[in-house]
Amino acid sequence: MNEHPVLRISPTDLETLLGTLEVKFVALTECLVSMGYALELGGVNAPGLHYNLVGKGRAIVDGGEPIPLMPHTLIVVPASSLFRIEVEGRHGYSGLLSINGRTPTRSPDVVRRVTAGTEEEPSLILVCGYFHATYGACADLFAGLTEPIFEQFSAEDQVDTKLQAALAELVTQEIGSGAMSAALLKQVVVQLLRRSLVSMNAWVEHLSVLGDPLVARAFAAMAMRPGDDHSLESLAHLACLSRSAFVARFSSAVGKAPMQVLRELRLRQAMSQLKGSGLAIELIAHNAGYASRSSFIKAFRKSYGMDPSEVRRGLPAQE
Numbered sequence: 001m002n003e004h005p006v007l008r009i010s011p012t013d014l015e016t017l018l019g020t021l022e023v024k025f026v027a028l029t030e031c032l033v034s035m036g037y038a039l040e041l042g043g044v045n046a047p048g049l050h051y052n053l054v055g056k057g058r059a060i061v062d063g064g065e066p067i068p069l070m071p072h073t074l075i076v077v078p079a080s081s082l083f084r085i086e087v088e089g090r091h092g093y094s095g096l097l098s099i100n101g102r103t104p105t106r107s108p109d110v111v112r113r114v115t116a117g118t119e120e121e122p123s124l125i126l127v128c129g130y131f132h133a134t135y136g137a138c139a140d141l142f143a144g145l146t147e148p149i150f151e152q153f154s155a156e157d158q159v160d161t162k163l164q165a166a167l168a169e170l171v172t173q174e175i176g177s178g179a180m181s182a183a184l185l186k187q188v189v190v191q192l193l194r195r196s197l198v199s200m201n202a203w204v205e206h207l208s209v210l211g212d213p214l215v216a217r218a219f220a221a222m223a224m225r226p227g228d229d230h231s232l233e234s235l236a237h238l239a240c241l242s243r244s245a246f247v248a249r250f251s252s253a254v255g256k257a258p259m260q261v262l263r264e265l266r267l268r269q270a271m272s273q274l275k276g277s278g279l280a281i282e283l284i285a286h287n288a289g290y291a292s293r294s295s296f297i298k299a300f301r302k303s304y305g306m307d308p309s310e311v312r313r314g315l316p317a318q319e
Contacts, residue, residue, distance in 0.1 A: 133189055
């Protein structure tokens with residue numbers, strides 16, 4: 001833990017980025033662990049968000065140092081990490097009965113309940129959600145995460161309420177329950193990102209573009225207004241960096257070159273407008289920052305394997 005907060009993204013830039021945040025729901029699991037038991041989870045190719053609703057114990061990620069679990073402890077683990085939940089028995093944490101709760105099949109539309117011990121008398125209850133979070137469908141929020149994040153929330157934060165509501169949505173199996181659960185999970189991720197502005201822990205340094213506030217400022221401008229007349233020079237100036245330094249730091253933080261990300265953001269906006277509006281293709285191309293219809297169609301076909309007009313007609317991509 002640091003004595004002072006690390007250099008943070010500004011609240012204004014974070015607000016802009018949150019406006020482009022998308023959360024894709026992978027799976028939701030309710031975990032019940034009794035005294036003297038250990039439950040092994042993880043190995044999912046997506047980050048995991050684990051929130052302790054009831055009880056005390058500890059969590060171990062990839063064999064690392066134990067993380068104390070109390071009510072309202074939130075832990076985010078990197079994709080494919082192994083996650084072990086332990087509850088003390090008569091001999092402390094020695095001689096625990098281990099239950100393998102990992103499974104190769106998961107459905108985003110069904111709540112999975114995993115029990116270690118007696119389901120009627122669990123000592124600890126967690127909600128575990130697996131998800132992908134991206135900015136503008138281009139930059140993965142947790143792509144650079146190599147160590148677990150853990151923060152202690154309180155009942156007043158109502159994180160438990162949102163996760164329990166997500167569980168209830170999937171249990172009812174009503175139309176749109178998956179979308180509603182994803183929206184509720186997104187609220188929890190947003191609360192965690194809000195905490196990044198004031199947390200004394202340095203985990204924010206490992207969260208994609210959030211780890212570099214100067215890059216985040218430029219990325220936020222691109223994500224919110226992809227059709228603007230952006231260039232390497234203008235973006236570097238916005239980030240207060242030289243062109244070469246900006247390209248290097250952006251590519252390191254996001255995993256892609258700035259102009260590649262800008263192109264993806266522009267075409268994603270165009271695809272959205274093609275599907276959800278009656279705007280003329282020429283206007284959609286202009287909104288996306290393309291100087292001509294022909295250059296837009298060429299870029300769109302290269303990216304999606306089909307012409308914009310085919311999206312309007314609902315035709316499949318050409319081979």
